[in-house]
Amino acid sequence: xxxxxxxxxxxxxxxxxxxxxxxxxxxxxxxxxxxxxxxxxxxxxxxxxxxxxxxxxxxxxxxxxxxxxxxxxxxxxxxxxxxxxxxxxxxxxxxxxxxxxxxxxxxx
Numbered sequence: 063x064x065x066x067x068x069x070x071x072x073x074x075x076x077x078x079x080x081x082x083x084x085x086x087x088x089x090x091x092x093x094x095x096x097x098x099x100x101x102x103x104x105x106x107x108x109x110x111x112x113x114x115x116x117x118x119x120x121x122x123x124x125x126x127x128x129x130x131x132x133x134x135x136x137x138x139x140x141x142x143x144x145x146x147x148x149x150x151x152x153x154x155x156x157x158x159x160x161x162x163x164x165x166x167x168x169x170x
Contacts, residue, residue, distance in 0.1 A: 063077060079142075082102065082113055083119045086124045098127045106132070113132065125143055
């Protein structure tokens with residue numbers, strides 16, 4: 063699979079990314095965790111190294127699923143996540159949530 067650099071970050075990812083929203087949110091019933099993990103790992107086996115999630119997909123359950131699926135290969139992938147400030151009115155609360163999530167990802 064072709065690779066691309068993300069802006070000036072120096073991160074190199076697969077030209078094709080994998081949007082994980084549909085596994086647990088938005089398109090009918092959520093997949094069971096083992097099914098979702100299998101889908102994400104199959105994408106990696108096919109060469110995908112860029113995975114996209116968001117706190118709103120669940121909320122948080124999609125990020126947790128993606129983290130669990132990619133934990134064994136975390137050093138070989140890039141995970142993009144995003145959030146909407148409109149969902150979290152208090153900026154300090156959002157900052158605390160974000161720091162907790164980043165800490166959780168680093169521990170995996």
